[in-house]
Amino acid sequence: MESEGVKQAIIRQAREANSQSNARLLIEGINNSCFDKCVPKPGSSLSNSENACVVQCMEKYIAAWNEVNRTYIRRIQQEVGNQQIGNH
Amino acid sequence: MESEGVKQAIIRQAREANSQSNARLLIEGINNSCFDKCVPKPGSSLSNSENACVVQCMEKYIAAWNEVNRTYIRRIQQEVGNQQIGNH
Amino acid sequence: MESEGVKQAIIRQAREANSQSNARLLIEGINNSCFDKCVPKPGSSLSNSENACVVQCMEKYIAAWNEVNRTYIRRIQQEVGNQQIGNH
Amino acid sequence: AELRQFFANEEQKTKIQSQTHALTELCWKKCVTSNIKNGALDKNEQSCLANCVDRFMDVNIATMRALAAMGGRQH
Amino acid sequence: AELRQFFANEEQKTKIQSQTHALTELCWKKCVTSNIKNGALDKNEQSCLANCVDRFMDVNIATMRALAAMGGRQH
Amino acid sequence: AELRQFFANEEQKTKIQSQTHALTELCWKKCVTSNIKNGALDKNEQSCLANCVDRFMDVNIATMRALAAMGGRQH
Numbered sequence: 001m002e003s004e005g006v007k008q009a010i011i012r013q014a015r016e017a018n019s020q021s022n023a024r025l026l027i028e029g030i031n032n033s034c035f036d037k038c039v040p041k042p043g044s045s046l047s048n049s050e051n052a053c054v055v056q057c058m059e060k061y062i063a064a065w066n067e068v069n070r071t072y073i074r075r076i077q078q079e080v081g082n083q084q085i086g087n088h
Numbered sequence: 089m090e091s092e093g094v095k096q097a098i099i100r101q102a103r104e105a106n107s108q109s110n111a112r113l114l115i116e117g118i119n120n121s122c123f124d125k126c127v128p129k130p131g132s133s134l135s136n137s138e139n140a141c142v143v144q145c146m147e148k149y150i151a152a153w154n155e156v157n158r159t160y161i162r163r164i165q166q167e168v169g170n171q172q173i174g175n176h
Numbered sequence: 177m178e179s180e181g182v183k184q185a186i187i188r189q190a191r192e193a194n195s196q197s198n199a200r201l202l203i204e205g206i207n208n209s210c211f212d213k214c215v216p217k218p219g220s221s222l223s224n225s226e227n228a229c230v231v232q233c234m235e236k237y238i239a240a241w242n243e244v245n246r247t248y249i250r251r252i253q254q255e256v257g258n259q260q261i262g263n264h
Numbered sequence: 265a266e267l268r269q270f271f272a273n274e275e276q277k278t279k280i281q282s283q284t285h286a287l288t289e290l291c292w293k294k295c296v297t298s299n300i301k302n303g304a305l306d307k308n309e310q311s312c313l314a315n316c317v318d319r320f321m322d323v324n325i326a327t328m329r330a331l332a333a334m335g336g337r338q339h
Numbered sequence: 340a341e342l343r344q345f346f347a348n349e350e351q352k353t354k355i356q357s358q359t360h361a362l363t364e365l366c367w368k369k370c371v372t373s374n375i376k377n378g379a380l381d382k383n384e385q386s387c388l389a390n391c392v393d394r395f396m397d398v399n400i401a402t403m404r405a406l407a408a409m410g411g412r413q414h
Numbered sequence: 415a416e417l418r419q420f421f422a423n424e425e426q427k428t429k430i431q432s433q434t435h436a437l438t439e440l441c442w443k444k445c446v447t448s449n450i451k452n453g454a455l456d457k458n459e460q461s462c463l464a465n466c467v468d469r470f471m472d473v474n475i476a477t478m479r480a481l482a483a484m485g486g487r488q489h
Contacts, residue, residue, distance in 0.1 A: 121439065121443075126450065143453070148454065149442065153438045156437050
């Protein structure tokens with residue numbers, strides 16, 4: 001017997017856990033890709049140009065993530081559609 | 089108290105789980121290695137030559153997997169043999 | 177109600193598990209980095225120079241691990257300090 | 265029953281997100297090869313990323329079909 | 340209560356060790372680029388490793404700050 | 415008891431398979447360096463793969479021996 005309140009709490013927790021793990025993976029991807037790209041030879045501090053590169057790289061990486069996500073979801077839906085046509 | 093039927097079902101399940109995870113890892117390895125090798129610059133469709141490359145790459149990757157597996161198992165058995173000789 | 181003996185046993189187990197997983201990760205890092213660096217073209221046996229390279233590489237990798245660990249811990253402590261000053 | 269449906273949906277969302285992360289790392293390396301000059305994707309990078317995802321899926325589907333056809337003969 | 344404190348400490352130690360392993364692999368590739376001639380780090384390699392960790396942390400902190408400022412607008 | 419033996423065997427099989435996957439990815443990169451012309455391994459690729467596995471095991475065993483000899487002095 002689940003009360004509505006308990007159910008909502010479970011749903012909220014699951015959503016938060018998902019969104020936290022998504023944010024963690026995104027941060028990891030940005031750090032690895034942008035450190036690699038913007039800081040080829042790490043010096044004794046982040047130079048102005050390295051700093052600017054990191055900020056732009058982060059924006060670009062998020063744009064890339066969104067493009068990849070959009071294309072991937074479109075493609076999955078297309079494949080599901082093809083299968084259903086094939087099953088007729 | 090395990091009935092023979094229950095035991096067989098457990099064994100079957102464990103085998104299936106193992107073989108599924110093995111297939112998943114093999115598919116991942118093929119996708120990563122062959123996409124990298126056969127599609128250096130992704131275009132608007134898979135060209136005929138890219139397609140042929142992917143099929144041959146997959147066959148070659150499986151042959152490589154088998155060669156690696158064979159060598160690895162031979163080596164492990166050899167090491168175990170050496171240890172037992174050393175323990176005499 | 178935890179007896180002192182049970183508590184000590186739990187603590188010992190947790191420490192051992194941690195130290196085992198740390199050793200496993202270190203061995204993995206050494207194997208991957210030093211095989212890559214010292215054995216570019218694997219031949220029918222490890223040559224003398226490859227062998228010497230592997231031993232020195234391992235020592236160097238452990239020195240690198242220690243340098244990274246020291247710097248990382250120093251930096252974390254610094255960031256925690258900065259935050260506490262910022263919170264005043 | 266509603267909760268079960270919710271968890272099935274969440275699980276699918278998690279899979280899609282996790283695959284998006286892997287594909288972004290892979291396609292970023294193939295498509296964003298020049299120095300970063302601004303925070304937007306240019307036309308070439310954008311179409312390269314979309315093509316990269318689509319061609320990776322082509323390879324993926326071809327692999328699964330071929331392996332199913334083999335029926336795991338090789339090992 | 341003592342045990343809880345002990346486990347919190349151990350968990351933090353595990354996180355630091357696991358991040359140390361990842362950073363060592365990353366910074367080794369950036370900083371140990373010539374052939375191995377002996378088992379010690381030379382001055383350049385050592386300072387490169389320390390800078391690599393510090394600059395990676397700079398990037399990490401900048402990323403987290405920027406993402407927090409966006410408040411997850413993008414997706 | 416029979417089941418316990420079965421699970422010990424299955425676990426060992428799983429470890430060997432998982433290590434085979436990792437070694438295949440590693441040795442594929444070292445040994446299959448030219449363009450793909452057909453689906454079979456040529457002689458050079460095949461011997462390179464076998465040598466790659468054997469030399470990796472040499473390095474692995476040398477590392478474990480040396481670390482055991484150190485007894486974890488360094489850290």
